Amino acid sequence: MRVRSFMCILALWAVGVGPLLLPNFAQSAETEKFSEPIHIVVTIPVLKDFVQQIGGSHVQVMSLLSGLESEHTYSPRPSDIIAVRKAQLLVEIGLGLEVWVSALVKNAGSASLRVITTSKGIALIRDQSRDDVPEGATDAGHDGNPHIWLDPENAKIMMRHITEALIKVDPSHAAEYRDNQATYLRQLDHLQKDLAERLKTVADRRILVYHPAWPYFARRFGFRIIDEIVTQAGSEPSAHHLQELIRRIRKEGIRVIVSEPQMNQKIPEVLARETGARIVVLSALPGAMPGTETYLNLLRYNVMQLANALS
Numbered sequence: 001m002r003v004r005s006f007m008c009i010l011a012l013w014a015v016g017v018g019p020l021l022l023p024n025f026a027q028s029a030e031t032e033k034f035s036e037p038i039h040i041v042v043t044i045p046v047l048k049d050f051v052q053q054i055g056g057s058h059v060q061v062m063s064l065l066s067g068l069e070s071e072h073t074y075s076p077r078p079s080d081i082i083a084v085r086k087a088q089l090l091v092e093i094g095l096g097l098e099v100w101v102s103a104l105v106k107n108a109g110s111a112s113l114r115v116i117t118t119s120k121g122i123a124l125i126r127d128q129s130r131d132d133v134p135e136g137a138t139d140a141g142h143d144g145n146p147h148i149w150l151d152p153e154n155a156k157i158m159m160r161h162i163t164e165a166l167i168k169v170d171p172s173h174a175a176e177y178r179d180n181q182a183t184y185l186r187q188l189d190h191l192q193k194d195l196a197e198r199l200k201t202v203a204d205r206r207i208l209v210y211h212p213a214w215p216y217f218a219r220r221f222g223f224r225i226i227d228e229i230v231t232q233a234g235s236e237p238s239a240h241h242l243q244e245l246i247r248r249i250r251k252e253g254i255r256v257i258v259s260e261p262q263m264n265q266k267i268p269e270v271l272a273r274e275t276g277a278r279i280v281v282l283s284a285l286p287g288a289m290p291g292t293e294t295y296l297n298l299l300r301y302n303v304m305q306l307a308n309a310l311s
């Protein structure tokens, strides 16, 4: 008898409850199938990582730069125009970093494209050498150094711009975007704490850098930039400036020269050979070297390389 009533309940479930549940399930699967990811184009790979961290499976992101090119001297390809034309959002740094982006947006000619400038609201560091930039030069007209993302506190502001933009385009996943952002910001805090701990024992924090990519990074982590090889990416230092750098490295006992994979390696090599200082290759962009594929990895890599070289 007991077995029989149990069978009855099973039968009831199969006939009655089953059909009630199934259509709902089918319907939600159908909705998921038809919700296309948001198509987003970003200028540099660090922005791709940020957008993916927040957007998860709801975004499809393409970065114009792969990480191997210089962010200042990139020239867009025809396929970039097509990508921008298809995109709903274009995410940039701004501040004149991507001098090539406004022409690209214009050529794509998409009326529905929204451009998200992630540097809005960030306190800028003015380049000391900015007064020397000749008129008409690519960076002229902007007051601040554009390499804002290399300070994780700035990255948090950038993430907020991206989260807001995604919520505007796709409000149905707002809670998910906010959760993802919160999770990521916690990871970032954790990493910052780790790195600060590692740096505690590093006394001499003086470095010579290649191009002015590092002021925000240096300020956050307590490195001291004593000079730059070039004041603008894509330019070459004069023989006089190189002589001056060699003299200064020797006189002040500077131990570390920061090179970058996107730049001509011969110049830092000459300086190292002449002075005995050590070359440390750091990247401002994720993906240029193994172990720097994400922003968190890149930050850890850059700080650890310097910490080890300066210890």
Ligand SMILES: [Zn+2]
Binding pocket: 071, 072, 147, 211, 212, 213, 233, 284
């Ligand atoms: Zn740069």
